[in-house]
Amino acid sequence: MILVLDEWVIHDLKGENGPHRRQEADLFLDRIRERCERVAVLSDSPWIRKAKRLMKETDSLTRQASRKLHGLILRGQNKTQYVDELGFQEIPFPVPPDDQYLVQTYIAANADVLVTSDQRLLEALQAQNSGGINVVLRDEFLGQYLSK
Numbered sequence: 001m002i003l004v005l006d007e008w009v010i011h012d013l014k015g016e017n018g019p020h021r022r023q024e025a026d027l028f029l030d031r032i033r034e035r036c037e038r039v040a041v042l043s044d045s046p047w048i049r050k051a052k053r054l055m056k057e058t059d060s061l062t063r064q065a066s067r068k069l070h071g072l073i074l075r076g077q078n079k080t081q082y083v084d085e086l087g088f089q090e091i092p093f094p095v096p097p098d099d100q101y102l103v104q105t106y107i108a109a110n111a112d113v114l115v116t117s118d119q120r121l122l123e124a125l126q127a128q129n130s131g132g133i134n135v136v137l138r139d140e141f142l143g144q145y146l147s148k
Helices: 008-014 019-034 046-054 060-074 097-109 119-127 138-145
Strands: 002-005 038-042 080-083 113-116 135-137
Touching: 002 097, 008 019, 008 046, 008 060, 019 060, 019 138, 038 046, 038 097, 046 060, 046 097, 080 097, 097 113, 097 119, 113 119, 113 138, 119 135, 135 138
Parallel strands: 002 038, 002 113, 038 080, 113 135
Antiparallel strands: none
């Protein structure tokens, strides 16, 4: 399975959304390591820039989580599918501008699911019958993914 994640995982690992979500995100990374899933990311994207900034945090829990994220996704060749903007196509339906790169990454990577915490993105994709993009909210996805 190929996943596209919005920035929720970075904010969760940083602890911005509370200790419970930090633990869930950390467990999520452990499960990705155990399973055959891959994460598709755009090489130069807001997601990558935020992930790299995470490494500069001084909080020990955040640094530990950041090392795991970097080892697994940013440097983990077998768990990452990098996509390039050169392969991007124009999106034929309205998407919030700051989320377009996620949808384009999903399409370019032929991903299976886009996991978001952004209700606005979910509603935009569902309202447009978005050409088969499987978008799921973070809580729903993790509830199922972590229980397997």
